[in-house]
Amino acid sequence: MEAQQGSPDSSSEECTVLEALPGKGTGLICAQHKGKVVALYCLPCESAVCEDCVVGQHMDHPTESLEEIVDQQRTALQERLDAATNRLPQIREAARSLREILQQLSVQKNSIEEDIHYSFSELHKTLDTRKSVLLMELEVTYGLKQKVLQAQLDTLLKEEVAINSNCRITGDALDAESEAAVLQTHKTVGEKLSALASQGLPLQPEENDQLELMMEVEGLRKSIHNLGAIITTNAVASQTEAAGEGLEQCVVGQPASVIITTKDKSGGVCKTGNAIISAEVFTPNGSVTDGEILDHKNGTYEFQYTLHKEGDFSLALRLYDQHIKGSPFRLKVTSSPDDSPPTTSGANSPGSRSRQKGVRRGGSLFSTPKKKVNPIEDDLIFRIGTKGRNKGEFTNLQGVAASPESILIADSNNQCVQIFSNQGEFQSRFGVRGRSPGQLQRPTGVAVHPNGDIIIADYDNKWVSIFTSDGKYKAKLGSGRLMGPKGVSVDQNGHVIVVDNKACMVFIFQPSGKLVTKFGSRGNGDKQFAGPHFAAVNNNNEIIVTDFHNHSVKVFSAEGEFLLKFGSNGEGNGQFNAPTGVAVDVNGNIIVADWGNSRIQVFDGSGSFLSYINTAADPLYGPQGLALTSDGHVVVADSGNHCFKVYRYLQ
Structure with missing residues (x-):
């Protein structure tokens, strides 16, 4: 029993409050000492106890006023309740965003399915059209060749019939041993025989029998095998990072560059391009300056921009319409490089290139100082x-x-x-x-x-x-x-x-x-x-x-x-x-x-x-x-x- 008293957890169940004290509102009565009001709290046992419990089982345990402990726990519970409740809008917003992304993903999938079906339907149409053209070309070529050869054959067959007929008549006349028959045949058939014997006939083919099909299908098969690609990345905005001098400070009229490195949900660097990234530079008066985003096709992107005046700007970088890590960034634009602080490491990012964009030059906006041409009326x-x-x-x-x-x-x-x-x-x-x-x-x-x-x-x-x-x-x-x-x-x-x-x-x-x-x-x-x-x-x-x-x-x-x-x-x-x-x-x-x-x-x-x-x-x-x-x-x-x-x- 003494061992139990020395253990902070030993009597927690025995001192559990079972019921409220009748007529006392929130007052509680002790489970072991009937009629005794619970007014204290045993800190090691984390239990409400009465005075009899304190002189008994909880003699050596520190206690506090139950009312104070309850107030403390009420405050703690309220804080936790508020924290959990405050979390709900974030969860609902995240869930809403995910539903939108899921819906958009489904819409994209359906759209791509439609495009695939359409593209291959068009390919089928093209193939069917080409098939019809080839068959028609075959029919026409065959017909031309067949017409020439058949006409030549008909001519030869006609001549063969004529020769056979006249030869038969002449043979019959010679076999009859009749002078009259010979005279008559010579008169009517002789010249025909001479003409038939000397007539130039198309004995050599006037056309050939070549009809071949050349189908270079292997290259086409390879092209079809590799036709189309589903483009996507696993990049997420919460892990994607940006670096470069263009994030901190830039000079009026000089191009600035920011390198964006896309990463997946685990923080791994994405190795492919084609992510959808947008960038906006907000000027002090709230307007937006555009720039150019270059896809390096290796998971990194370069945003290039030029600002035209001094001041504090902000740069919003978004991946799939969500701010990346650290966005929006604060920018400080100065009039000359001398006003700029020392650049940090990583300012000259690999692959960074500058381009002249959006620079408003000093002097005239319209011509060189040497020569001016009459302008169209300013109106x-x-x-x-x-x-x-x-x-x-x-x-x-x-x-x-x-x-x-x-x-x-x-x-x-x-x-x-x-x-x-x-x-x-x-x-x-x-x-x-x-x-x-x-x-x-x-x-x-x-x-x-x-x-x-x-x-x-x-x-x-x-x-x-x-x-x-x-x-x-x-x-x-x-x-x-x-x-x-x-x-x-x-x-x-x-x-x-x-x-x-x-x-x-x-x-x-x-x-x-x-x-x-x-x-x-x-x-x-x-x-x-x-x-x-x-x-x-x-x-x-x-x-x-x-x-x-x-x-x-x-x-x-x-x-x-x-x-x-x-x-x-x-x-x-x-x-x-x-x-x-x-x-x-x-x-x-x-x-x-x-x-x-x-x-x-x-x-x-x-x-x-x-x-x-x-x-x-x-x-x-x-x-x-x-x-x-x-x-x-x-x-x-x-x-x-x-x-x-x-x-x-x-x-």
Whole structure:
């Protein structure tokens, strides 16, 4: 019994309170000492006890007032209850997010199934068509050969019959030993026999019997065996990390770089690319500056950007629409490298490259100091928009198009297209964020088809969507072919021209989705691109494409043949620092948005510099899409200022 008293756990069950004291509210009575009120708490035994228990079994145990202990435990329980309750919204939000991801995963799977079925159905159609063509070609070739040989055979058989008939008559006359028969036969048959004997007959074959089938199927089998691929990664935002000088401090006007390393749920580095990453730099006034994300195809990505003014900025890096580890990051932008603190290790990340993008140069925005050309009259008609997500507000607007009645804006980060009258009055908008057909993930380019349909390049969904004029989804094209469609246009045949920024190619489709032709590759040659952005079509149905990182504009025939290029890297007249939007007026003059130099230049059809649009009254800040309204004015997406502007343009 004494041993039991010395053990902190020995009497816990014996001292358990069994019932409340009648009439005493929350008062308790002891289980062993009936009628005794429990007012103390044995700390080693963690049990409520009465005074008799204290002088007995719990004599050597420290005790506290039961009321104080209960208050302490009530407080502790309340804290734990609050902590658990506070956890519920996080769990519900995580569950909601997972349900969305699961739903999106299912939608993506169904969409890919549809694309696979469609692609292989088209292949079957192509194979069946080729089969029919080969069978028809065989039939025609056989028929031609058979006709020649059969005609030759018929001629020989006819001559054989004639010779046999005349020979029989002549033989009968000679056998009859009748002078009259010989005379008569000689007169009627003799000349025929001579003619038949001397007649030139087609005795040699006039055609051959060669019919062979050449089917080079082995290469096709290998191509089919490797046809298509399911692209994905196991990267998750919670483990993905970013590093580099561009995360901490950068200098006004100088490119900054951030390396993003994707990781899976266990923290292992992903080895493949193609993850969906977005990046936004928020300026002190709340506007958003865009940049360029390069996929190194090894699980790492590089975000390159350039800022134009000093201040405290923030950088949001998202993987699959979720912030990565540490995002958003705080940035300090200074006017010169001397103002920057010493760089930390890892600032010069492997694979880091700089590009001139979005730099507003000192001096004139429009020409070199040596020479100025008379500008087109400075006349801003109006500007529409501020940063936001409501109608008439934008977040990273990019593509611009114009119909006879309206101006259309591709509002990239708001996942919609907004439509305005030519006077700038808001009319409507459409678009639902998502990765299913009919939804928009990152609309960057927009065009209007002659039939009124609205064509949208969806950069992140890697396809082009077609909507009716009132925003109802009709179809998509390019899925499975496109890697990053940036700009769209329509040629004089009604074909859809797609500028693929990632693939560095231009695709031309029929509205039905059938590929007409494609051209281009990555590089700096005449027919190559380095980040092409937008396209326009002139009166000759020639395609004008802006080549962003090659700082030039290139012109191609409707069949994709290279015709000419103009522009070089610089600030002078006719030079570019990353051209983006492009349009062509009725005279064939080419209007180009010069993104890095924040200006709009005008060239003739041969690429000779003519003038510029003077935007000094309301300076541009990173112009992107550009178009001509139905009344001949220039409308441009001023992405840095989150608005679009319309300038009077004298054609």
